[in-house]
Amino acid sequence: MQCQLWMGSLEPNMTESFIMAAFLRMGQRPLAVKVMRNKFTGEPAGYAFVHFQTDEESVDAMHKLNGKPIPGTFPVVRFRLNTASREARANLQQEREFSVWVGDLSPDVDDYSLYRVFASKYSSIKTAKVILDSSGYTKGYGFVRFGNEEEQRNALYAMNGYTGLGNKPLKICTAVPKPKSALITQSATSTTTSASYSSGTEYSQYYDPSAYWQNYSAWSGYYGQGEPAPQPAPTADAAQAHAAAAAAAAAAAAKAQTDDLALVDHKTCIDIEQMNQEFLDPELSLWDSLESSKWFPPDLIEAH
Structure with missing residues (x-):
């Protein structure tokens, strides 16, 4: 039979008349509904076939209703529809x-x-x-x-x-x-x-x-x-300040690496103040370079 839709995920209480009423409430006009049953027990098999007048009506109903709630179901059960013609499926697979x-x-x-x-x-x-x-x-x-x-x-x-x-x-x-x-x-x-x-x-x-x-x-x-x-390119003064800062940082890094690799003579006395001064000298030169470039934010200049 052509013009059929397969309808699945049916509850046991969904009879032919219930399914027909659900389609009618959703604006569709099927000709007949057939709920399939277990041939041994006679109980509903959980799916049905819905027959329409034309193939166009069946395809239209499938696209409109698929996934939508079935009227009168609580908890909500949704329409599960697909084409049901075996010949149509065989032809579709061959194409x-x-x-x-x-x-x-x-x-x-x-x-x-x-x-x-x-x-x-x-x-x-x-x-x-x-x-x-x-x-x-x-x-x-x-x-x-x-x-x-x-x-x-x-x-x-x-x-x-x-x-x-x-x-x-x-x-x-x-x-x-x-x-x-x-x-x-x-x-x-x-x-x-x-x-x-x-x-x-x-x-x-x-x-x-x-x-x-x-x-x-x-x-x-x-x-x-x-x-x-x-970002816009920095000004000439700012570029000089950046260059000076980069050079100072590179010198500090080289000195730190050299100091880390140097052997320590534990017999000699350690002058903490001198070591601190040596550590701060590169930082002070960086600050002096920035200060000489006058590279300050406008609000900072006004504050001073």
Whole structure:
């Protein structure tokens, strides 16, 4: 059957009539709802199929409702929707796909708003998905799937930094597939088949490059990325004072290094006052150099 949506994470008390009423309250008009049951026990299996008049209606409902609270649930249960046609899934896997990763998504961005922004600029958009965690909250990133490689490439630079979706500029990069070994390991750790539809794991074959963008942002304090403006060059007097200070400091450092390496004759008497005077002489010469350059702040000059 075509025009179907898979709906997961159902509570045992969610009947066909309850689900139908929830869709109607959200402005959608499904034709029928079928809650699937365990063929041995007869108990609800935790998922259902929702049938619509057309494929367009089913896809529209999926993007509008995915991740939103289901009316009449407390604690809140959110819509978990995905396409349900096996043939459509097989065809989708056979076709070449061109996807982009979209980062820095605000909590208010859902599947439908992400889809609308990209669909308004690119005609080959197939799906858009905001990735959610196990509690139904956004992870801050999602994926947009294109049917045209040229439009995907255009989006990589045209939509990078886009403002108008949420409260942050978007970060865009190519969705990089994981190696098959990683996918096998990931699928082996899945507990149930129905869980694969809950948070967009059809996109789990792609890496999440959030860490790359965080590292990229860490370079924002370097040259060309908002560094402080260069200070004006010092005056001639100030330059002379700096030169004198540097020379005095170098002499003091050389003397200190020489003194540290010198052998100490413990039989001789140590003249503390003389040693202190020798230590202070370079400091006094530095002060004399600064004083002779008249390199004082204006307020200090007025105070004197």
